[in-house]
Amino acid sequence: MNRSIIHAGLAASVITSSLGLAMADQQSNMELLPTGQFISPMAIPGAVAQLLNPQLSAKPTQVVSGAIKSQLSPDGNTLAVITAGYNTVYTGSDNATLDNADSTQYIFIYDVSGANKAYPKLVQAIHQNNAFDGLVWNGNRALYGTGGADDKVYVYNRASAAPSAQWTQTASIALNHTKGIGSGVKPNAGGLALSADGRMLVVANNYNDSISIIDTSSNTLMSEYDLRPFNTSGQQGVAGGEYPWAVSLKADGTAFISSVRDREVVALNLSNPAAPRFITRIPVQGNAYGMSFSPDESKLYVAVSNADQIAVIDTARHRVEKTIDLPIDSGHGNGNGNGHGNGNGNGNGNGNGRGNDAKYSGRDTVNVTVSRDGRTLYAVNNGDNSIAVISHDGNNGYHVEGFMPTAYAPKDVTLSADGSRMYIINGKSVTGPNPLYKSGTQAQYQLGLEQSALVSAPVPRDDELDRLTSQVDENNHYSVKESENDLKTMQFMRDHIRHVIYVVKENRTFDQVLGDLGNGANGDPTLTMYGKATTPNFHDISEHFVTIDNFMDPGDGSMDGWSWIQHAHVTPTEEVSQQENYARVSRGMAYESEGDNRGLPVGLPTTAMRDAATNGAVTNATSSLPGGTANALPGIADISVPDAPFGYQRANIYDAVLAAGGTVRNYGGMVNNVGSIGTIANPLLNPSAAGIVQAHPLKPTLVNRTDEYYRGFDQAYPDTFRELEWNREFQQYVANGGLPSFELVRMGSDHTGSFTQNVGQMGSAEQEEADNDFAVGKLVETVANSPYARDTLIVVVEDDSQDGSDHVDSHRSTAYVVGAYVKKHAVVSTNYTQVNAIRTMEDVLGTQHIDLNTAYARPMADLFDTKGNGAWTYTAVASTILKGTNVGNVATGSAKNGNDGNQFAQGPDIHPLHDATYWANATKDFDFSREDRVPPELFNHVLWKGVMGNRPYPEPHSIYTKVGIDGSKVVATADDDGDGD
Numbered sequence: 001m002n003r004s005i006i007h008a009g010l011a012a013s014v015i016t017s018s019l020g021l022a023m024a025d026q027q028s029n030m031e032l033l034p035t036g037q038f039i040s041p042m043a044i045p046g047a048v049a050q051l052l053n054p055q056l057s058a059k060p061t062q063v064v065s066g067a068i069k070s071q072l073s074p075d076g077n078t079l080a081v082i083t084a085g086y087n088t089v090y091t092g093s094d095n096a097t098l099d100n101a102d103s104t105q106y107i108f109i110y111d112v113s114g115a116n117k118a119y120p121k122l123v124q125a126i127h128q129n130n131a132f133d134g135l136v137w138n139g140n141r142a143l144y145g146t147g148g149a150d151d152k153v154y155v156y157n158r159a160s161a162a163p164s165a166q167w168t169q170t171a172s173i174a175l176n177h178t179k180g181i182g183s184g185v186k187p188n189a190g191g192l193a194l195s196a197d198g199r200m201l202v203v204a205n206n207y208n209d210s211i212s213i214i215d216t217s218s219n220t221l222m223s224e225y226d227l228r229p230f231n232t233s234g235q236q237g238v239a240g241g242e243y244p245w246a247v248s249l250k251a252d253g254t255a256f257i258s259s260v261r262d263r264e265v266v267a268l269n270l271s272n273p274a275a276p277r278f279i280t281r282i283p284v285q286g287n288a289y290g291m292s293f294s295p296d297e298s299k300l301y302v303a304v305s306n307a308d309q310i311a312v313i314d315t316a317r318h319r320v321e322k323t324i325d326l327p328i329d330s331g332h333g334n335g336n337g338n339g340h341g342n343g344n345g346n347g348n349g350n351g352n353g354r355g356n357d358a359k360y361s362g363r364d365t366v367n368v369t370v371s372r373d374g375r376t377l378y379a380v381n382n383g384d385n386s387i388a389v390i391s392h393d394g395n396n397g398y399h400v401e402g403f404m405p406t407a408y409a410p411k412d413v414t415l416s417a418d419g420s421r422m423y424i425i426n427g428k429s430v431t432g433p434n435p436l437y438k439s440g441t442q443a444q445y446q447l448g449l450e451q452s453a454l455v456s457a458p459v460p461r462d463d464e465l466d467r468l469t470s471q472v473d474e475n476n477h478y479s480v481k482e483s484e485n486d487l488k489t490m491q492f493m494r495d496h497i498r499h500v501i502y503v504v505k506e507n508r509t510f511d512q513v514l515g516d517l518g519n520g521a522n523g524d525p526t527l528t529m530y531g532k533a534t535t536p537n538f539h540d541i542s543e544h545f546v547t548i549d550n551f552m553d554p555g556d557g558s559m560d561g562w563s564w565i566q567h568a569h570v571t572p573t574e575e576v577s578q579q580e581n582y583a584r585v586s587r588g589m590a591y592e593s594e595g596d597n598r599g600l601p602v603g604l605p606t607t608a609m610r611d612a613a614t615n616g617a618v619t620n621a622t623s624s625l626p627g628g629t630a631n632a633l634p635g636i637a638d639i640s641v642p643d644a645p646f647g648y649q650r651a652n653i654y655d656a657v658l659a660a661g662g663t664v665r666n667y668g669g670m671v672n673n674v675g676s677i678g679t680i681a682n683p684l685l686n687p688s689a690a691g692i693v694q695a696h697p698l699k700p701t702l703v704n705r706t707d708e709y710y711r712g713f714d715q716a717y718p719d720t721f722r723e724l725e726w727n728r729e730f731q732q733y734v735a736n737g738g739l740p741s742f743e744l745v746r747m748g749s750d751h752t753g754s755f756t757q758n759v760g761q762m763g764s765a766e767q768e769e770a771d772n773d774f775a776v777g778k779l780v781e782t783v784a785n786s787p788y789a790r791d792t793l794i795v796v797v798e799d800d801s802q803d804g805s806d807h808v809d810s811h812r813s814t815a816y817v818v819g820a821y822v823k824k825h826a827v828v829s830t831n832y833t834q835v836n837a838i839r840t841m842e843d844v845l846g847t848q849h850i851d852l853n854t855a856y857a858r859p860m861a862d863l864f865d866t867k868g869n870g871a872w873t874y875t876a877v878a879s880t881i882l883k884g885t886n887v888g889n890v891a892t893g894s895a896k897n898g899n900d901g902n903q904f905a906q907g908p909d910i911h912p913l914h915d916a917t918y919w920a921n922a923t924k925d926f927d928f929s930r931e932d933r934v935p936p937e938l939f940n941h942v943l944w945k946g947v948m949g950n951r952p953y954p955e956p957h958s959i960y961t962k963v964g965i966d967g968s969k970v971v972a973t974a975d976d977d978g979d980g981d
Contacts, residue, residue, distance in 0.1 A: 030475060031430055033408060034552040034811035036833040036857055038475040039385045041407035041426075043468060047457035048118065049407070052083065054106055054125030062089065064106050064125075066579045067425040067452035068411045069135040076417025077113035077163045079120060081425055081454060082106070082128075082135040082145050084576055086447040088583045090937060103585045105131035107145050107156070110454070111163035112423070117416055120423065120456055123164055128154055130580075130587050132206060133245065133290075134192035138216060143167065144192055144201060148580065149588025151175045151187040153203060155219060171219045180207030181242075181632055182598025183621035186588035193247035193255065200273055202255055204244040207588075207598065208626075211247065211257060213273045225276040227257060227266050230631045232278040239635040240281060241266050243573065248291045248300055250315060254279070256300055258288035260573055261597070261637050265291070265302060265311075267318050280318050284311045287639070289572065290367035290412070295374040303379060305572055306642050308363040310379055310390065312398070324398045326363050326379060326388050328478050328852070361642055361651075362852030363388075366572045369413050378413050378422070380406075382572045384852065386472045387413055387424065389465060402469035404460060407453055409575065415459075424455045427575070434509075434810030435954055445937035446802055446810035447556050447582055477856040489861040490843040496821060496870065497844045499788060501743045502653070503776060503796040504565050504669065506558070506751035510549060510812045512804035513538055513769075520827050521549040524807040527954055529947045530750075530769045536877050536905040537777030541816050544874070546826045546863050550808075551815040552833040553801045557582055558931040559593040561800030562670075563640055566652045568835040568853045574640045584935045591932065593640050595670045595698025597633055603670075603699045605636050613672045613696035636700055644850045653838050654742055655701050656847035662741030666702045667726050669744045671695035671712040677759050684759060685721060687711075688728060712746060715753035715768070715928045718760035719775035720887045722747060727782055734786050741845055747775050751803070752943065753928035755919035760887040763916025765943055770879035771887050777876030778902075780818050784874040793844060794818040795837055803940055805954045817863050820870035830862045878902060880909040914946055922946060 030038035041049060052064040066085015072078070083106050089099040104127045110120035134146025134153070140161035145154045155171035177187035190206035194216075201214040210226045225231075227241025243260035250256070253271035265288055267279040286307030293300055293315070300313040310324040364383030370376070377390040377398070386403040387410065393399075407426035414423045429451040435444035460468055473479035508530075515523035516531045517539065525531075532539040542548075555561030559578040560570040573592065580587035590596070595603045600618060604610045607629050610618040622632040637649070644651040646659040654664045673695050677684065687694050688709040697706035710725045711717050726745060733739040749772035752765040762768050776796060783792050794817070801813035815837065839857040842849055849855035882888035883904065922942045927933040944953050 032831065033385075033430060033554070034809065034833060035554040035853070036552070036831065036835050037385065037477070037853075039408055040405040040471050040475060041453070041455060043405045043471050044455075044457040044460055045464060046118075047455055049453050049455045050120070050122070052081065052106070052108055052452040052454065053122075054108070055122070056102055059089070059102065062102065063451040064108075065429075065447070065450045065452050066105070066427050066576070067454070068131075068133050068427060068576065070412045070414040070423055070425050071135045071137055072112070072414050072417065072423075073137050073140045073161075075140045075161060077111065077161070078123075078140070079110040079112045079414060079423055080135055080137070080143055081108040081110070082131050082133075083108075083452065084132050084148065085427065085452065085579045086450070086583050088448065088585055088937070098584055100585065102127075103583070104129055105148070107131075107135070107143070108454075109167060112416065113163045116163070117421055118456060120454060124167055126156065126167055126169075132188055132190045133576075134190050134203065136192040136194045136201070138194055138198045138201075144194070146189040146192055146203060147172070148188050148190075149186040149586060151177050151189055153189065153192070153201065153214065173214055173219050173221065175203065175205065175212045175224075176221060177205065177208050179625070180588075180590075180598060181209050181622075181625055181627075182207065182590060182600050183617065185590045185598045186586075188588055190244065191246040191258075193249035195249055195253070196251040200249075200270070202247045202249055202270065204247050204257055206244055207590075209242045209244065211244065211255070211268070211276075213270065213276065215273070222273045223276065225268065226626060227259065228627060228631055230627045237630040237634045239633070239637060240264065242633060242637075243639060245289050246291050248293055250293070250297050254315065256282075256291060256313070256315070258291055258302060260287045260289065261633070261639050263287055263637075265300070265313060282313055282318055282320060284320060285309065285323065286361070286643070287571070287573070289365070290380070292368050292370045294370060295372065301368045301370060301377060303365040303368045305364045305366055305382070306361050308361050308365055308381070310365065310368055310377060322396060322398065324377075324379075324390055324400065326365060326381065326400060328360075328473075359645060360849060360852040360855045362569055364572055367412050369415060371415060371419050373419070378415075380410050380413055382409055382411065382427075382575070383569070384472065384476045385410060386476075387422075389460075401462075402465035403472040404465070404468045405471050405475055407455060420459055422457050422459055424457065426452055426455075427579070429453070431810040433807050434805050445940060447579060448937065449810060450556070476852070477858075480856065482858075486859055486861040489864055489866055490840075490859045492866040493793070493821065493844050493864060494846055497791055497793045497819070499739050499741060499743075499792040500841050500844060501745060501779070501783065501792060501794045502841065503745045503747055503779065503794065504562075505772060505776070505796065505798045506748040507800055507803035508750055508798050508814055509801045509804040509806035509810070510551070510808070510814055511806045513814050514542055514547070514549075517542060517547060519543055519547060521547045522808065522829065523549065527805045527807060529804065529944065530766065530773075533905070533907065533910045534766050534770050534879050534881055535773040536879055537773045537780070538814065538816065540877075541777070541780065541818060541874070543825065545816070545818050545822050545824060546828050548815045548817070548828055548832060548863070550829045550831045551797075551813055552809065552811045552831070553798055553813040554811065554833055554835070555800040557800055557802050557936065559591055561798075561802075562594050564834045565797060565799055565838075566654075567642055567850065568653075568838045568857075569642050569651060569851050571640055571642060582932065582936060584938075591930070594931070595638070595672075597639055600633050601672060601698045602633050602638050603636055604703075605700070613698060615674070642851060645848055650701070651850040652699075652701065653841055653847075653850065654705075654744060656842060656850050657742040657845055658701065660845065660847040662845055662847070663738075664701075664705050665729070665740040665743045666697065666706040667710040667744065668695065668712040668722065668746030670699045670702055671697050671706060673712050673714055677714060677716045677757070684717070685724060686728070687725065713748050713751075713931055715749070715751060716757040716759055718758065718762065718768075718771045718887050719747040719749040720760065720771050720778070723775040723778045726779065730782060730786070734788070739788050739792070742841070745779070747772055749775070750798075751931075753923065753926065753934070755916045755923065758916075761885045762882070762887060764912035764914060764919055765947055766912045767881055767885060767887075770881050774876060774878045774882065774887070776816075777874075780874045781876040783819070784872060789872065790820045790870045792819055793822075795841065797834055797837060802936055803943065817860065818872075818874070820872055821864050821866060821868055822872070823863060823865045828862050830860075832860050833857075836860050876902070877905040880904050880907070881911060883909060913949055919946060
């Protein structure tokens with residue numbers, strides 16, 4: 001028997017950590033995610049799971065991530081799965097060499113005939129350079145897969161229809177795009193559909209807002225059709241047809257194309273493939289993703305993320321005839337209604353509790369599969385790791401019968417030919433400790449640690465579905481009653497706190513910074529790179545207030561990290577885009593976050609505003625593209641921003657504050673910097689006095705609420721200088737009143753980089769980390785010594801934890817909560833995440849919840865002491881490693897022994913291990929101009945060597961407990977590769 005197959009109920013020695021089971025709850029077989037949710041991937045009775053392991057001879061433990069689409073052959077004997085993940089492999093002792101041969105996407109071929117129906121047998125793993133959400137069969141011997149950034153469709157054939165027959169690539173069909181619609185983006189070939197006669201193949205060009213039509217008899221391109229309104233109806237500057245995801249092709253030649261960005265399905269007549277004709281646009285209530293026809297093609301079922309529903313389209317009348325909502329009331333409900341909305345609700349919220357008057361989104365429905373008899377729909381929910389089972393009575397009645405739990409981030413479900421079995425694929429997994437695997441055999445960066453799996457399970461019986469639905473509710477906290485203690489604590493905080501300052505930093509794990517605390521917290525000092533001598537304030541804050549040693553950042557990098565810290569949520573498009581964007585093999589996807597889609601500041605509605613924020617870069621980048629600048633992602637739709645109960649694309653913590661009547665001020669978040677820093681000069685210390693604008697806001701809400709003299713992400717600019725600008729405005733609030741209810745403050749020097757360009761003359765990673773430490777310390781000290789000390793809460797998090805090691809989990813990070821009524825000298829090990837942090841801020845400021853995640857998360861009530869008097873104080877100190885830098889001289893007045901009241905930390909002076917020249921050479925090919933443009937896994941090795949010297953890069957050394965699906969335990973060293981040996 002294949003040792004990679006996992007059976008429900010087998011011992012832990014077989015299942016190990018392959019689906020993230022190292023953090024499972026042994027009583028309920030639930031695996032804890034960094035989001036704070038749980039998954040139960042093996043809860044369906046009779047389920048069998050296997051990792052997507054391509055069985056590379058030189059890398060037997062290599063597992064692929066990003067499974068995105070599955071398709072069953074017409075004869076029902078072969079299952080194909082395509083991936084669109086990170087899938088980047090390095091070799092060598094320092095992981096410095098990119099393994100191009102195996103850094104590919106894959107199409108996995110499984111034999112599901114006969115006895116293999118229950119236990120799919122891997123026949124072949126086909127290397128495909130790049131890929132996206134396009135996979136379709138042409139008969140039983142031909143298969144097409146889209147090539148993503150390769151801008152191609154790959155054609156595969158096998159000599160016979162036997163499930164064991166091997167596949168070969170027989171053609172690649174170029175789609176002839178030179179670039180995508182945006183700024184500096186490649187094309188991205190996406191969804192596929194094949195005509196009933198197999199002669200016409202339609203491709204959704206995800207980054208070109210068009211479809212391509214291919215003649216399969218000659219494998220040639222017949223035509224291309226732009227889906228945007230400027231082409232279909234001559235309307236200029238109007239959004240439509242953008243980010244096409246899936247294609248469904250009716251037998252009569254009608255094509256339906258889902259548009260993620262514009263919340264619509266575009267209908268075209270392709271009866272003459274050389275000259276497609278526009279029919280209409282069919283609006284839906286959220287972001288349109290995967291689609292499936294009813295057996296007679298009279299209905300098209302569309303997965304609508306954000307709205308968490310299935311739209312039922314009448315394919316003859318080309319309109320939505322019904323919507324099927326996926327509610328939270330014990331998984332049952334009826335679908336009805338139609339129409340289109342932008343989510344422009346209103347209303348304010350106060351106090352605590354979830355309330356029953358708001359429709360929260362967050363299930364993120366991304367795909368839908370229809371049974372062969374048309375009586376059952378299976379809706380795949382990426383956001384809450386479930387599949388909804390929907391019955392159809394054959395007329396217009398639909399009923400949500402219940403939900404089934406899945407592995408992490410499910411993407412598709414395919415039914416066996418007889419409908420008795422389901423094949424479920426997922427895009428991600430729990431990572432566990434980092435590093436987990438032996439060097440040279442598996443990526444140690446957290447995107448490389450994530451794995452996809454194929455779960456084969458019988459279709460549950462009716463008497464099993466209620467239990468599975470309850471499991472989904474439990475996994476997502478839908479059925480958890482809020483404790484009276486939490487309610488009382490948060491009501492107390494609401495009564496006493498009027499202001500929240502939310503500080504967001506960059507990329508550190510708990511062990512990297514606080515592993516050496518020694519106060520009873522769960523730290524590993526052997527992994528500590530920036531200990532107490534470098535970060536005296538983070539250590540003092542943790543020890544004086546609360547050490548939070550079980551805090552998780554759900555994001556894998558800055559792209560989704562900044563969504564989690566704002567929205568407590570990440571959209572399906574952003575999740576997939578990140579996996580491919582962060583790969584070091586030209587996968588082509590854009591950094592879809594922080595106000596940018598495809599490199600364009602989409603939050604700004606006009607070309608003039610976009611050019612003003614980018615010094616004319618938008619027009620320069622788009623004027624020569626089809627449709628020109630006016631038609632390059634017009635409007636303010638942002639594929640990374642969900643809706644909230646109080647408005648279209650307003651699922652942000654700052655929008656929640658505004659909706660509740662509060663006030664907001666932004667410092668460096670979601671901005672585009674103006675110009676480059678250059679060399680040190682006095683205006684940089686007080687840009688406001690010199691009238692030198694530093695940044696333009698990119699989010700509609702933050703326009704006129706952003707300090708334009710506060711610089712955004714720029715590793716050449718010290719956080720201590722940023723703190724001076726924040727402090728300038730804070731002192732105005734002290735003098736005149738009116739401190740905003742909520743402040744978002746970005747401080748990112750702990751990302752490190754741009755070593756020779758740093759205007760603070762900090763030429764090492766340790767000094768930049770110390771600068772970040774001192775800037776946060778000064779902010780805390782400033783609030784402590786102000787009239788706002790008793791009614792202000794400071795929450796400090798990292799946007800993600802991607803750039804370091806941690807012996808508990810690669811997503812475990814630092815978090816600091818400071819202010820009145822925060823416990824003193826305490827260690828709190830409650831599992832919290834960024835979602836809990838946002839929930840806490842919602843409760844403190846009396847806002848509505850922004851989505852399902854915050855509505856059902858616990859507030860961080862264990863951090864607070866409601867019996868104290870609210871008095872607190874804090875004095876910041878600077879690490880001695882800053883002596884001799886501009887940060888040390890200017891910010892701490894070291895030349896005059898701290899005459900401005902600041903001081904250096906006690907103890908002997910410490911110095912960087914290497915100078916700026918060393919660091920510049922070590923990172924000479926790295927791009928620090930924007931977030932996460934450096935090769936992250938390689939950068940981690942560079943940072944370790946530069947800070948830790950000759951100490952070996954961390955290898956597995958921890959002892960941890962793996963928990964089996966059946967609740968059994970086995971203790972294993974972390975270098976156990978999980979293959980069951």
